[in-house]
Amino acid sequence: MLHIVACIKQVPDTKVIKMNPKTNTMDRASAPAILNPYDAHAVEEAVRIKKRYGGTVSVLTMGPPPAVKAIRKCIEIGADEGYMISDKRFAGADTLATSYALTKALDKIGKQKPIDLIVCGKMTIDGDTGQVGPGIARRLDIPPLTSVKEVKEVNKQDGYAIVHRKLEDGYEVVRSSLPCLFAVEKDINEVPYSPLPNMIKAAQYKPQIWAVNDLEDVDVKQLGLKGSPTIVAKVWPPEKPQGGEMIEGSAEDQARKVVNIVMEKKELFRERGGVS
Amino acid sequence: MSFEDYRGTWVFLEVKEGKIAQVSLELLGAGRELADKRGDQLGGILIGEGVKELATDAFTYGADVVYVYDDPIFKHYRTEPFMEALMHCTNKYKPEVILYGATSKGKDLASAVATDLPTGLTADTTLLDIEEDTGLLLASRPAFGGNIMATILCKKYRPQMATVRPKVMKALEPEPGRKGEIVEESLSLKEEDVRTKVLEIVLDTQKRVRIDEADIVVAGGKGLGSQEGFELIHQLAKVLGGAVGASRDVVESGWIDHHHQVGQTGVTVTPKIYFAIGISGSIQHLVGMQNSGLIIAINHDPDAPIFQASHYGIVGDAFEIVPLLIKEFENVLGLGDVSHVGKV
Ligand SMILES: Cc1cc2nc3c(=O)[nH]c(=O)nc-3n(C[C@H](O)[C@H](O)[C@H](O)COP(=O)(O)OP(=O)(O)OC[C@H]3O[C@@H](n4cnc5c(N)ncnc54)[C@H](O)[C@@H]3O)c2cc1C
Ligand SMILES: Cc1cc2nc3c(=O)[nH]c(=O)nc-3n(C[C@H](O)[C@H](O)[C@H](O)COP(=O)(O)OP(=O)(O)OC[C@H]3O[C@@H](n4cnc5c(N)ncnc54)[C@H](O)[C@@H]3O)c2cc1C
Numbered sequence: 377m378l379h380i381v382a383c384i385k386q387v388p389d390t391k392v393i394k395m396n397p398k399t400n401t402m403d404r405a406s407a408p409a410i411l412n413p414y415d416a417h418a419v420e421e422a423v424r425i426k427k428r429y430g431g432t433v434s435v436l437t438m439g440p441p442p443a444v445k446a447i448r449k450c451i452e453i454g455a456d457e458g459y460m461i462s463d464k465r466f467a468g469a470d471t472l473a474t475s476y477a478l479t480k481a482l483d484k485i486g487k488q489k490p491i492d493l494i495v496c497g498k499m500t501i502d503g504d505t506g507q508v509g510p511g512i513a514r515r516l517d518i519p520p521l522t523s524v525k526e527v528k529e530v531n532k533q534d535g536y537a538i539v540h541r542k543l544e545d546g547y548e549v550v551r552s553s554l555p556c557l558f559a560v561e562k563d564i565n566e567v568p569y570s571p572l573p574n575m576i577k578a579a580q581y582k583p584q585i586w587a588v589n590d591l592e593d594v595d596v597k598q599l600g601l602k603g604s605p606t607i608v609a610k611v612w613p614p615e616k617p618q619g620g621e622m623i624e625g626s627a628e629d630q631a632r633k634v635v636n637i638v639m640e641k642k643e644l645f646r647e648r649g650g651v652s
Numbered sequence: 653m654s655f656e657d658y659r660g661t662w663v664f665l666e667v668k669e670g671k672i673a674q675v676s677l678e679l680l681g682a683g684r685e686l687a688d689k690r691g692d693q694l695g696g697i698l699i700g701e702g703v704k705e706l707a708t709d710a711f712t713y714g715a716d717v718v719y720v721y722d723d724p725i726f727k728h729y730r731t732e733p734f735m736e737a738l739m740h741c742t743n744k745y746k747p748e749v750i751l752y753g754a755t756s757k758g759k760d761l762a763s764a765v766a767t768d769l770p771t772g773l774t775a776d777t778t779l780l781d782i783e784e785d786t787g788l789l790l791a792s793r794p795a796f797g798g799n800i801m802a803t804i805l806c807k808k809y810r811p812q813m814a815t816v817r818p819k820v821m822k823a824l825e826p827e828p829g830r831k832g833e834i835v836e837e838s839l840s841l842k843e844e845d846v847r848t849k850v851l852e853i854v855l856d857t858q859k860r861v862r863i864d865e866a867d868i869v870v871a872g873g874k875g876l877g878s879q880e881g882f883e884l885i886h887q888l889a890k891v892l893g894g895a896v897g898a899s900r901d902v903v904e905s906g907w908i909d910h911h912h913q914v915g916q917t918g919v920t921v922t923p924k925i926y927f928a929i930g931i932s933g934s935i936q937h938l939v940g941m942q943n944s945g946l947i948i949a950i951n952h953d954p955d956a957p958i959f960q961a962s963h964y965g966i967v968g969d970a971f972e973i974v975p976l977l978i979k980e981f982e983n984v985l986g987l988g989d990v991s992h993v994g995k996v
């Protein structure tokens with residue numbers, strides 16, 4: 377029986393986030409917190425693998441207490457268990473410190489029940505670095521498989537998995553030993569509406585919540601802001617494009633003006649006329 | 653860690669279809685500036701099978717020295733052997749800065765190397781600078797779906813590493829005959845020890861439009877009304893020899909394939925000319941095209957946000973303006989067989 381752990385994060389919905397124009401910071405309160413959309417695909421894929429081969433899906437998150445909501449969402453999708461690490465000392469972590477903290481939690485989960493496979497999203501929509509998945513894999517010394525767009529086989533008995541990894545111009549078929557880590561693309565699956573029993577279970581679900589002291593062998597110097605080599609030194613709103621010139625006149629005039637503007641860049645058409 | 657031991661800027665030279673990837677050439681341009689500011693060398697790191705010859709191209713584009721790991725074990729990109737090579741080279745020669753293309757390979761590799769070194773890694777950088785006296789890398793990047801820009805520093809660790817988005821830095825004009833030093837390195841890695849195997853590579857044989865490489869992109873949105881209406885976009889693109897782009901709503905309506913989608917969850921494009929026709933200009937769309945050279949928007953709503961992001965705007969009906977444009981362009985460009993500009 378497989379034990380799959382999906383790592384998931386709660387994020388502000390970047391579609392509706394507002395910036396405070398005075399302080400140039402995000403008004404986090406303006407944005408509802410949601411399960412990172414890419415992580416929904418990670419959990420869904422874990423659940424699909426479980427349905428194919430049997431096993432358990434656990435989800436793990438590091439975040440502030442309200443992130444319990446994101447775990448509940450995963451239970452709705454079909455995860456069995458949820459774990460959360462939450463402690464002020466984790467705050468301000470960059471990807472290096474995040475992967476360190478998550479690895480310590482994975483060690484603890486793995487002691488209770490050995491882990492065969494870890495599934496992450498491609499990236500988050502807030503930090504959107506895509507660096508945490510490979511970071512976890514390196515720390516656990518298991519192969520990281522990023523850009524996974526299809527899972528062909530997971531064979532616990534013989535200890536391997538076969539996946540399709542997306543390339544810029546196609547895909548590759550890769551075989552890896554187990555345990556390993558997948559970071560999945562969003563087109564790997566569609567997340568369907570949750571079945572009612574899952575929703576009922578999710579509504580009451582209480583994940584295990586661990587603080588730093590609940591984890592073993594933790595070097596606190598590697599946690600949070602202190603353990604983060606990168607620091608966000610400055611944040612500013614991207615230059616707002618000012619908007620250019622409006623082209624007035626009749627439709628014919630407008631079209632002619634556009635053609636003139638474009639033809640000023642006629643070097644772009646140098647390859648025309650059979651020169652190729 | 654003594655920072656004085658760490659000198660020079662390096663670029664991971666990604667190999668694509670037997671050549672150095674365009675993004676790596678761009679990074680050599682950016683890296684040259686950083687290295688010059690620090691009065692240091694620009695290095696390239698080249699890993700693969702039968703890749704040594706490519707070092708010449710790296711010199712042409714600005715590198716002073718190229719470290720080469722040429723071995724059958726590097727035939728296909730795999731995280732672990734590539735990471736071993738980078739770790740080996742980094743520990744031996746101690747660069748101050750390493751840049752990687754923010755491609756699927758570059759991001760995968762850089763994240764693994766950063767964890768093992770360990771050091772900080774700034775993701776998807778779009779602006780780079782370095783403090784002349786201290787060598788502190790100032791790497792800036794969009795975050796929160798493009799809603800903010802952030803400058804990220806790595807003060808206490810070396811090397812400083814960043815992945816850099818394709819198409820935002822400029823390659824230098826190639827200088828044929830420019831020479832540099834090749835340093836051949838090797839590792840005693842055995843195939844049996846690598847835990848992943850590439851069983852097969854399936855390339856898309858469809859000749860598809862690479863909108864990220866086109867000089868002209870004609871993009872259409874929901875304002876075209878239907879798949880038939882969207883035909884206008886294809887026609888204009890054809891006359892101009894450009895590529896067709898689309899908003900996500902168009903892709904989701906099934907009018908065109910996903911690989912034409914421009915934006916946060918699609919492709920980032922930086923053509924010389926970008927037409928946005930019947931596109932409202934949501935933030936997720938803008939982050940994918942706002943660095944285009946010249947942006948021309950057509951929309952019948954004068955308050956559409958796309959106009960804020962455009963150099964030229966026309967308030968009008970696409971079904972009236974675009975056919976006129978097609979006719980005018982046909983007149984000035986001639987009807988002959990159109991060869992595409994940029995790669996197709
Ligand atoms: C403006 C800004 C810019 C930043 N830039 C950088 C930067 O350039 N480099 C850097 O190292 N850090 C950066 N950070 C910090 C970074 O966002 C955090 O470290 C964050 O906790 C993890 O990175 P991510 O959100 O990018 O995750 P990603 O690496 O994009 O996430 C990939 C996957 O990892 C898993 N995962 C990520 N976070 C968690 C979690 N907390 N719990 C469980 N699973 C998780 C999920 O499966 C997710 O899909 C930045 C932060 C801000 C606010
Ligand atoms: C997480 C997330 C990621 C996303 N990623 C992307 C992405 O990568 N790319 C992307 O594009 N979107 C993305 N979106 C969607 C985005 O928010 C918008 O919904 C989408 O871009 C709108 O597409 P549109 O401009 O074609 O359509 P609409 O917003 O419907 O705009 C249509 C425009 O056409 C104009 N119009 C109508 N009729 C005519 C006419 N006859 N002539 C001229 N103009 C006309 C209208 O005035 C209107 O401005 C994302 C959303 C989310 C939540």
